[in-house]
Structures are given as C-alpha cells and as structure tokens.
Amino acid sequence: MELTKNIxxxxxxxxxxxxxxxxxxxxxxxxxxxxxxxxxxxxxFVRSCPAYSIMTMSTVEKQ
Incomplete structure (x- = not known):
C-alpha cells in the first residue's frame, strides 16, 4: 500500500x-x-496525514 504524500x-x-x-x-x-x-x-516522516486524506487536502506545493 502506497501512501499519498500530502504534507x-x-x-x-x-x-x-x-x-x-x-x-x-x-x-x-x-x-x-x-x-x-x-x-x-x-x-x-512519512509525509502523509490521514486527516488530510479524508478532507482531500494537501500542502504539497504544485510545480
């Protein structure tokens, strides 16, 4: 299982x-x-927050 990086x-x-x-x-x-x-x-450390995933939120800067 791969975690989506959202931090x-x-x-x-x-x-x-x-x-x-x-x-x-x-x-x-x-x-x-x-x-x-x-x-x-x-x-x-894992750069993934379950709460962000639930809210479909991300603080990763778009390039």
Missing part, C-alpha cells in the same frame, strides 16, 4: 518542531499526552 516541506518542518516540543513537554510533565508528538513526527 509539504513547510508543514513537515512545523510538524517536526511541534512534535519534538510536545514530546519534551510530556516527558517533563510526566504526561502520556506527550505521545501526541510522536503522531506529529510520524506523519512528518
């Missing part, structure tokens, strides 16, 4: 940074909600 470069960088911050917050606060950061980072 652009800017979106990817924002997801990586936000994911890292949320993970750090979760670690220092001792909260399992920090796992949300893993989801953001995971979608950034």
């Amino acid at each position: 652009g470069e800017k979106d990817r960088k924002i997801r990586l940074a936000a994911g890292a911050l949320i993970i750090l917050w979760g670690v220092f606060a001792g909260s399992w909600l920090g796992l949300v950061g893993l989801v953001l980072m995971g979608t950034a």
